[in-house]
Amino acid sequence: ACSSDSGSSSSSTSTTPTNTEPAEGTKVIKIATQSPLSGGSAIIGEAIKLGAQMKLEEEKAKFEEMGYTLQLEPYDDQADPKKGVSNANLIGADEQIYGVIGHYNSGVAIPSSEVYEKYNIAMVSPANTAVEVTERGLKTVNRIVGRDDFQGPAGAEYAVNELGAKKIFVIQDKTAYGTGLADAFIAAAEEAGAEVVGYEGITIGEKDFNGVINQILNKKPDLVFFGGLYAEGGIIIKQARDKGIDVPFMGGDGMDSSGLVDIAGEAVKNTYITSVAGDSTATDSGKKFVEDYKAKFNKDPEGFSVYGYDSMGVFLTGLESAIKANNGELPGKDKVAEAVRAVKDYKGALTDVSFDEKGDNVNAKIFLYKFEEASYPPIQVGEVSQ
Amino acid sequence: MTVLEVNNIETYYGAIQALRGISLHVDEGEIVTLIGSNGAGKSTTLKSISGLAKVKTGTIQYKGKEITNKPPHQTTILGMAHVPEGRRIFSNLTVKENLLMGAFSVKGKDVIQERMEQVFTHFPKLKERLNQKGGTMSGGEQQMLAIGRALMMNPELLMLDEPSMGLAPIIVEQIFEIILHLNSSGITILLVEQNAYQALSIAHRGYVIQNGEIVLSGKGSDLVENDEIKEAYLA
Amino acid sequence: MTILEVTNITKQFGGLTANKDITMNVEEGKITAVIGPNGAGKTTFFNMITGVYQPTSGDIKLDGKSLVGLRPDEVAKKGISRTFQNIRLFGEMSVIENVLVGMHTHLKTNLIGILLNLPFTKKEEASAEKEAYRLLEYFELDHLLNEKANNLSYGAQRKLEIARALATKPKLILLDEPAAGMNPKETKELTEVIKRMGQEFNVTVLLIEHDMKLVMEISEHIVVLDHGEKIAEGNPEQIRTNPKVIEAYLGSAAVH
Amino acid sequence: MKGKLATFFSNKQLQVILYSLFIIVTSAALYFSQKSVVSFLLLLSSLLILHFMNLKNVTKWIVALGLLFILIPFASSGGPAFQSYMEVATMVGIYISMALGLNIVVGMAGLLDLGFVAFFAVGAYSYSIFATSQASNFMPFGNFPLGGESFWGFLIVGGIMAAIAGVLIGVPVLRVKGDYLAIVTLGFGEIIRIIFNNGDRPINITNGAMGIASVTPPEIFGMTLSFPNQFYFVTLLILMFTIFAVLRMEHSKLGRSWKAVRENEIAAQAMGIPLVKTKLLAFALGASFSGIMGVVFAAKQAFIDPTSFTLMESFTILVMVVLGGMGSVPGVILGAAVVTILNLQVLTELTNWLNQLSLSGVLTIPDALSPAKMQKFIFGALLVAFALYRPKGLIPAKNKIFDVKKLKDHRPDHLNNDTKENSIPIDKVQV
Amino acid sequence: MLQEILQSLPQVLVDGLTLGAVYAVVALGYTMVYGILQLINFAHGEVFMSGAFIGTAFFILIMGMGWASAIPQFILLIIVLILTASITGLVGVGLERVAYRPLRNAPRLIPLITAIGISFILQDVVRFIAELFNGNYIVTGPSLFSEQITLKASAISSIFYDARFKTSFLIVLGVAIILMVALDYFVNKTKWGTAMRAVALDRETASLMSINVNKVISITFFIGSALGGATGVLFAVQYGTIDPYIGFILGLKAFIAAVLGGIGNIRGAMVGGMLLGLMEMFASANLSLLTGGVFGAEYKDVFAFAILILVLIFKPEGLLGKPTAEKV
């Protein structure tokens, strides 16, 4: 059943091999997403996919006019590097895939992008903040979000200067993301004059963090920073509040999810997060995005939905300019990747994008939010540009 | 009256055929013995009757009732008890719990108590050891417990598979006495034995199994004298 | 000449004394039997000789060298082999493989030889296979060589266990109830094998058995245990008529 | 009818002709199509068919090697999917080798090990640490990263490191038996992973959860290996060595000792087999296969972090062994191939295909049931189906069949005419 | 340092006992099935997880009905516990039918494969259902029994700080202890319990005692899975947030607890569970202190595993397990 054209079965109109001119109809261009669609972080993986899907469908008509059919090919990387790499090889092998929107986890993005690089497939990351992602100098790798060495200090400065934190307790989830962010935060916080009174790791997937929370009780810090995801972050906040810890909590983009409020409930009050994702409703285009998203998928967008959307937008902009530069013909993948890297001043629903020579977005901002109520999204209290 | 009637049964273990058409019957009040060399199919015959082994062809009737291929918990409830080869007592249960398991299908505390007392009349030793773990008892005691456990079902037919195996001569003697005693108290007995001489000498009738087939049958006293049997089994 | 010398061994399991202060000798080339009621401590006695259990006190010497403290595999290498009361074959392995395992102590090849399939390894393996086959022939198990040990009938399994034990080329072989579950005819044949085996394989036999016919016929020396203690010792005639033994063990079987 | 068919197919010449035809058709299909997972799988399955064919062993090996080294890479190179086939094939090779290693421990020696992936991790980290600048954090001398040529040496180093880890774990563990052993090995596996995950403090050895990136790719004769088809050949060579070694061991003194220990420890000991030494050897050898492949894996991925070495991974390898048939070398090979291909290729393609159907509106499926996230579900269902369908494994283990003729024929002449020989008498006794 | 450890000790004990009680009851399910079939039911963690979801669904459903708000919380809990336990019990029985019974004579490890398969299936089925109804598979139930209680440990001695906990802690602990005691009584003192032990020891012989072995095994699975499901409910009440992946880690920990206590032994499961919970809590609260910050809370599992391994090396049959020394 799953025959040779498993991926392109809907292209029953264009059964001819792609490298020759299609006799009639249009030529298929596929864009893959890679994100965890199953397992613990599937909510956001799915949000990225849906955001990307939405943008692709919006742009479909335009490309149709140019003679191309856009198609989304979602891959489930299961937050597993092996799976990500093997998917990447499948993606690389597909002549029709010109770009990848993904990943969610830096630990998966790093090895997978080694493969994209070999096939000259442009990757635009909506979420990966680890420094290493772009620091390796790969020409195909881009991201529209800020880096941990930008996000961490932004949070630290706010914590020390605005919230007046002197003693900070740091927890992280012992993943690549959590470690990277926490370390960046600590370095900046210590520089700014705060003392780190405790630094502990937790195990992802568990639900009882009272052991570490008891340490917080003993250390009596005036701020707790958590480097990790909302699933654990929410529980830590809730359990800490239950124990009477009422100092502010702070976290990074991993906590930027409606799930945080679902989990922590009222306890989420007095929590600050830094995020690479801005408030979608801050701009008109963002508001429109939120409405359209709700209408289309019948659920609220996550913080990263709009980044999936904008990443796809950036890629398609690059693709379009590559095609135009090639007189309406589809150029090679390397040319598309070059064009994506060359994108300047792209106006997304939420963020502007211009890539520097490493593929980092020079317009990436870090936003600071505070949960004053138990509702999502939180209130923006600050914004830091590079 | 015929208590047990086995008609031409064939039993397989996977591809291995263990029984090749066994027919036998046991009448009320009899001691019938099954003898034969290793691997002849004696245990398999008993297992087929109680339902531990699946019969491929042939039929088995117990007191006129068809019981072919009924699972053991259904055959034993009809009043037949099977004391398996190697005693197989529940090693981690106490003597008392072992006996209670024998009475699993029996309703009524008094009935159970009464039966237990009866068992103690045959095996007074068990009464002294009520709370000892079955597994820590000596071989002979275990054999007594295994028989006692079967008696808790108050069986009409008692099937014993090599009750003398691995026991000291003095105990073997006791076991055979007990069998006779049980028989005289009205229990019909189907006895599988390697100890052919002793088995035949207490049995009313006997069957000789070879390679899954009955090759000889007759009165116990005749079989002991039979030259073929002497040659093949008694030496 | 004494091959095995047991002096004052005692074995306790918690509060229970399974063997108490037993002293005995096994003479080279003779067949010695250990008898006694169920639970008297016979198997425990074997287990101490073969290193499965360590004696609580006392000493065991093979050819004058103490075995105490050695692991079972070390004891096996010193030349003692055994069978088990409840058969312990390598059930999923074939009959001939069972015997081949018995020969392992005499195979000298090593990992390198095996990986490179060196000529030496090949030759050694081939000759071991032939020797194993001859042992199977001796016990009339040759037609079953590729059969799984588990699929053998009880009697055949008993014989295979003895064949496997002999494959280690022991000086002393310990048989724990070899005739259990055999009918009188089979027992008689087994008796013959044990007798001949002693001479032809040049091995001393020490056995446990409840079948008095067998014991009385082949033993040159009998030791009787009861409640862990040695209550008698002597030749078959002395044992048969010993009132203590009759009372504790033989019962009226003594008459036969 | 069935009988006729059977005789028809048992005709040897016919078999060979049909088989060749099969190979030609599938490889042509693979070569000329853009991308055809089906023909790729069919071509791979020719190896399985070969296993069941009625040919001499030597012939089978020659055909198999031809297929693996020449035909399969060549036939898949026809289309753009070449590298993805090679990637899958490489992963299959890596997993087969690991599964064969675990098969020694679990299948042959009967020691249930739930922490096996730890050895894979040890191999992978051995190379990664030295093939990046990571090593300079704690090595006072030397110039890191080491060059790509060091990869070859590290294959051995990785194997030895893993073997050492195997022994270190084995020594305390061997007192424990059965399922208790399973839990203890699981514990050790987790301990090793947690240590790697936190090995960035106090001294940064493993770079902790951040993982080690930009691992130097292997180099040979000045050529850098980085594409899956290159790793395919590296993996294949190692795999051939592994299979060869495992087969040698299986029917030797060593393999028999393991099986004897598995079947009955007490009897094995009574036959003079030292338990501890035998078990440790199983641990060490099994681990070393895994460690070697760990090195290959690290080099292929160019990035490793502890998430590749989780407990689930150990379970997966165990599933390969059990599903294939514990103790059965061909079974384990098949089990590892089936599970890996399912996971990395078939399920992905299948769910992609279903997803395209639903995106293009052919199927309407609520978002919660989107096929894209069904991989684990389908995998689970397949596992259950396989186990129920073949409860003894896909290819159950078989004992070596000894040829009576060989055992008899070459007997020295003087023994044939009933002369008594001194070591073992050959005449029968009536028993 | 010692002072700091002592100060937080009451709180650590309370938290450890909570987690330990959850481990212990889940461990009971493993131990029962293992005891009778020598089978590690790796899908048990998923049964627990399903119980958490079913229970939460009931809570949401019942509390959504206006009139139900009049029911006292405690009664509500009992109703939900019984409903959920019955459903997961049946799930367990079905699981045994489909995935284990056909494999009873297969090699010992084969059921491991079906168990893993069933785990994946259950995880995804629950996830799909939760997503379908909730839009999100991470579910937070209504908050129950959340009044704070302070344990005045400082009144005992000024060394200690006070410990705080929610009423739900008492409920979890109380229900867990009741379940354990009831089960212990059932298995050791009743006819069916004895039959269960008999089946565990020797299935064939048990059937010769007129015991319907399949029925006994079904009952075992029912009870084990009902316990698992009930613990799921307790877990949801205590921790509030659940997702389809809670079963794996928790199930594994519970299994480890069962082994620590001596697998197959009911009291062992209780002791093992409590001990593991306490050890983990102690380690994550104090490891940093004890090692001067070199090893932190992230090593708590290493600590727990190290103790487990030590215990097993010195007592290979677990804390309360009886040595099954094979008679040679």
Ligand SMILES: Nc1ncnc2c1ncn2[C@@H]1O[C@H](COP(=O)(O)OP(=O)(O)OP(=O)(O)O)[C@@H](O)[C@H]1O
């Ligand atoms: N579980 C089994 N699997 C396969 N074959 C078996 C099984 N049990 C018995 N057999 C075979 O069936 C045949 C008959 O065995 P059975 O146990 O009935 O013999 P028996 O007469 O009781 O012998 P013994 O005196 O040794 O107990 C033998 O060939 C035996 O090998």
Ligand SMILES: Nc1ncnc2c1ncn2[C@@H]1O[C@H](COP(=O)(O)OP(=O)(O)OP(=O)(O)O)[C@@H](O)[C@H]1O
């Ligand atoms: N490992 C052990 N732990 C505790 N008690 C044991 C152990 N092994 C044997 N025993 C006890 O030691 C005593 C002697 O047992 P042993 O097996 O040596 O008897 P035996 O003479 O071989 O009896 P049989 O003739 O029935 O085989 C028995 O009471 C037995 O229960």
Ligand SMILES: CC(C)C[C@H](N)C(=O)O
């Ligand atoms: C936690 C997530 C938002 C992803 C994270 N930024 C990463 O790079 O892994």
Ligand SMILES: [Mg+2]
């Ligand atoms: Mg029998």
Ligand SMILES: [Mg+2]
């Ligand atoms: Mg004995």
